[in-house]
Amino acid sequence: MQEASSGFPPICSIRLFSSPESGMFQEEGENMPKSIMDLTIRQRMTWAAHLFKAVAYQYHRPLARSLRSLIPRDGVVVDVGAHAGQFAKLFAGMAPAGRVYAFEPGAYALSILKHSIRWRSNVTVVPFGLSDAEGTEVLQLPIKASGSLSFGLAHISADATEPAKSHRIRLTTLDRFAENERLKQLDFIKVDIEGWEAHFLSGASKTLSRFRPPILMEVRGDALARAGAEPGWIFDSILPLGYSVFRTDEKAGYSFDDVDGYVGNADYLFVPSEKLAAFRNGLAEPV
Template identity: 35%
Template sequence: MMRVGAVAAMLRAGAAVSLSEPELLGLAEHVRPGAVCFDIGAAYGMYTYPLARLAGPAGQVHSFEPLPVPYRILEAGWRAIGARNVRVTNAALSSSTGYQRLRLPYRFGLPIHGWAHLEEGLKHPGSSAAARIVEVPVYTVDRVCELRELPRVDFIKMDVEGYEAEVLKGAEWTIEQHRPALLLEIEDRHLGKYGRDSAEVAGSLLARGYRMHVWHRGRWNRADRVSTRWRNYLFVSWAAERRR
């Protein structure tokens, strides 16, 4: 775990100077040793490795990335640092299992991995002139929990370019049974592709007894609505918050 700790420390240091996402600095409040975590839309592992360090040898991190190149980099990093409590999977998560088409936009001949999105349910696909279509396996959080016989889920991070509502739908049983903390990227510019909006996504969790927070000035602060000022929002169940 020493190499995992070194990479996690580097990412935390980057967060302190805005080179990586600042919410990394607030993970320790919600991820304890032994925690079971999901990193959905893991990309190169910005959250995977800090979560692995916090969960420790007794914990688990289930990291999902559907794009081929980011996944290969994630897998290579995982092998290089020997993160034994991490399981990486080349797949997307949704509200159903199977295979789906993933659209990877290109600009000036280069892939824009941060704009990749699943085609199913698209209402407004956007105007990117060029794109590569990749068929990817798709699971649900609930199905993963069943197949891997996970006894608990404590934390879910999700960055899926507007597809949050579908991933949450596929995690309904897990959310109701385990009440994990949820860190979601929520932006109307991405949600609009699927005919969704931020009020709908946040509202669905608030209605389930969650409270919403943003990371600001070194701590989590309660928020009552999604704003363009922040991209990432932490949802903690009301009962879990009272126990803290």
């Protein structure tokens, strides 16, 4: 693991959540535990299961073949909403001579992420969310009926509409991060932030125009509505920049289908025109 350079605020340092005195969780909130010991017994058991899966397994493997033409060995990847690190690990293997910036503001997820990517020296964890402006917001971590935590559905919202643990997170923009880190390349972006995707795009326009990276993004109408946005806005923001879009489905082995816009809740891959031929040729190559 590597620390972000001194050009970005010290909060980006991996030491923020790896120092012994910091405990398992970094942000405090009305309902947020300060350490794993503040969770219920059921939640501790679930945390252990989440940790085991994050460290022991590698999901999304079929995606590596499809994206090999888009992520070079020395590529720079931004993983927005790194969660437990499954995508960050995948990208780290695809770009062994490059760098993966894993953005994850959630304290619970960070407590797992720091272990899952511990041996990936080309992954830098950035404990921020990416938005349209710098500041703070409240992250809601839903509590299932069983009492365990659904950290895969953690989302930004001032008010909880269901039982949840909440805490305040720090936000910045991709444009500011790219400027302060003096990024010279950006080859790929993955975004899965439970409805905050429109806010992310608003704070990333300069970086997208400069580097024109392919973007793999989850687009869900219900999640976007919760954040005051809609799917059409996502496509209207990216497609005019000269991108083509594909719908993909993990359950179908990450096959890619050409679409003209939003065709339902799914993951969408936006590919810039100058990389489109190489991407299509890569899909056609035998496994």
